[in-house]
Amino acid sequence: MDYDVFDLGDVRLQSGITLPAAELAYKTYGELNAGRDNVIVYPTWYSGQHYDNEWLIGEGMALDPSKYFIIIPNMLGNGLSSSPSTTPPPHDRARFPHVTMYDNVQAQHRLVTERFGVERLELVTGWSMGAGQTYQWAVSHPDMVRRILPFCGAAKTSLHNIVFLEGVKAALTADAAWDNGWYREQPGVGLRALARVYAGWGFSQQFYREKIYEREPLGYGSLEDFLVGFWEGLFIKRDADNLLAMLWTWQNADVGRTPGFGGVEEALAAIRAPAIVMPAEQDLYFPPEDSEWEVAHMSDAELRVIPGAWGHFAGGGLNPVDTTFIDDALKELLAKDV
Structure with a gap:
């Protein structure tokens, strides 16, 4: 097993259902420094697990494990964290309760604070559903998140999506x-x-x-x-x-449903972290127009479109040109004094 597991105990989900003996699987890269202030959280995507994110981590890259302590938390439902396939009866398989982006980030917040004693995050970033969790982090924990770079994702899943x-x-x-x-x-x-x-x-x-x-x-x-x-x-x-x-989590993603907020516009306006929002030019279900609308409702966000023909998978680590484009933006954002 190349990952660790954080025991969450019984977790009351946003739906009101309790997920008993919940577990959050995660992997870390690099070392936590003495000040506990070199932390990056990099959530997973639909069906993906931590190793599927590793293409964006490496020496000389923005997510450099010689400089940063990078945490990849596995999304609830992805087969490593608590999931229909791993949860014992009566919450197994078709009885697994609905989990929201908010629920995922609350679990990740507990991991970061309780397991590692971290109070500030240098960056949260992620692709697709990882981008949705990135937005959720910035809304749920604005005093903790210093910067965000969501790519090929959304703060609220569109009707077309x-x-x-x-x-x-x-x-x-x-x-x-x-x-x-x-x-x-x-x-x-x-x-x-x-x-x-x-x-x-x-x-x-x-x-x-x-x-x-x-x-x-x-x-x-x-x-x-x-x-x-x-x-x-x-x-x-x-x-x-x-x-x-995970499909249910994706369909119901909406930072506007975060407790204390009256909708997505109010939630986006509350994001204080400087952001580079990066849709892909020809993404068929997270189009740049949707990201443009989100950026217009954020106080300190730049829209930067990934050019090219790879569509949604411009953010999937398959095309080296797109990887460099994303990595360069991450380097720029991490260098920004905030």
């Missing part, structure tokens, strides 16, 4: 083997169908038109090779109930 996810969910749950979440074996037909639906959204039209999947660093031999090798390969190893649990 919700519709996209309805298609993903329908493909999975149409498999009779799913059995309303009480399957004995993974519903493989549904997982492969989910992957095919997702394939039309994760990358842009230009990406497919120019057959970028055939070039390095991907190097697939054909469209079908890409659909099977990349997309089906990504999801077939996941647990169906875990995917549905």
Whole structure:
């Protein structure tokens, strides 16, 4: 096991349901300094686990473990932290309670403060659902977060994004083997169908038109090779109930539902941390227009669009050009005196 686990005990979720004996899996990189002020929190994304985030960490990069103490907390529902697949009855599988972005960040806050005694975070950053958790950190704990850089994500999931996810969910749950979440074996037909639906959204039209999947660093031999090798390969190893649990979290993401706030505009206006908000130019479900609206409601935020054809996966660590673009922005933000 290449990660640690923080025991949260019984956690009362935002829904009012108690998740008993909850666990938060996490991995750290680098060393916590004597002042406990070199900490970066870097949450995970839909279906991703801590190792899927490691592409943005390295010597000479913004997230340099020789300089910073980087914590990657695994999202609740992702198979490592408390999830439908890991929780004992009666909260197992289809009975796993609904978890919000707020719930995730409250658990992460306990990890940071109780396990490590940290009171200030130099940076919170993340991709996709990791970006949603980044916004939530800045809203929930404004006195703690010094800077944020959410990329390819949103403070509130848009209606169009919700519709996209309805298609993903329908493909999975149409498999009779799913059995309303009480399957004995993974519903493989549904997982492969989910992957095919997702394939039309994760990358842009230009990406497919120019057959970028055939070039390095991907190097697939054909469209079908890409659909099977990349997309089906990504999801077939996941647990169906875990995917549905995280999908609910994604669909219901909204910093405006943070206790004490009356909506997303009020919550965004309360963010004090300087921010660089980085959507991808051709992201089909987190378009730059949505990020532009969010930045307009924040007091100290810059919109910086990741150019190119990789769509949402511009933030996935696959294209070195996009990785450099994100890393450069992180370096700039970390150098900013706040």
